[in-house]
Amino acid sequence: MEPRYKPGDKVRILQRNQPGHVRTPIYVRGKTGVIERIVGSFPNPELLAYGHTGLPYKMLYRVNFKQSDLWDDYEGPADDTLEIEIYEHWLAPA
């Protein structure tokens, strides 16, 4: 499986309301960050959680956000960041 994104790419987390065992927290949905690293491919947790195999596997990335891009009223230096793991099907180029 070829990763669609590479470190340094700007990405937007999809704003999608999806029920179930979703590993993309609401606070990052719709936000823009930068790919920090490609983690590798893993079983899709949205299927795995319900007794399926998790196939096809999904590429997983670590995405880096500036805290001030996540929270309008973030109280802290502009350099502060948050990193989180996001599966490829939750990403779009930004």
Next chain:
Amino acid sequence: MSDHHHDHDHPTHTHDGKPIQEDPLPPLEAQILEASVRELLIEKGVVSADEIRRAIEVMETRGESLGARIVARAWTDPEFKEKLLHHSDDALLEFGIDMRPMELCVVENTEDVHNMVVCTLCSCYPRPILGIPPAWYKRRDYRARAVREPRAVLKEFGTVLPDSKQVRVHDSNADLRYLVLPKRPEGTDGWSAQELEALITRDSMIGVSDVRDPAESAG
């Protein structure tokens, strides 16, 4: 309980005079399922009750000491540190730990960077290394606030950081587990790995505090 009106908690007694509180609820569905599967596995001879007990014992007695050994090794062995930061699988195998299919992501504290770990969605934690997560790590307020106002949370843990130091929060939300590699404190030149281990605490490896002050630990 006529005129006995108040709304504070009674941690050590109940109003009917019993020394302990009874469980207010019947077992959860998951608890019944767990007991059923466990009893079946034992009955069919797949595992023994003692093997299950032993596995729980190992999990629950595994604590910060293993993590401290790993960190102290990284502080004293630059080659191992590189391996731990970039190929943690191989580094952990040297300690007999195989976390696969999970992967350990080691994040390093430096002069300019402080790392802090949270799992906002549940309580993901590097259990093979640090054991059972502390109660506060699983609480909703820690999970919600660590990503929203990390510096305020750190301050409540007694960790006040200057604005010149970047705070990096890691949400452990999927397939990685995180270990903070604390910064080796000043004044520990020449210390052995064993002496250094005594400085390294659980909380410093989650990233809510620094390691122990070597001045207080010496001797």
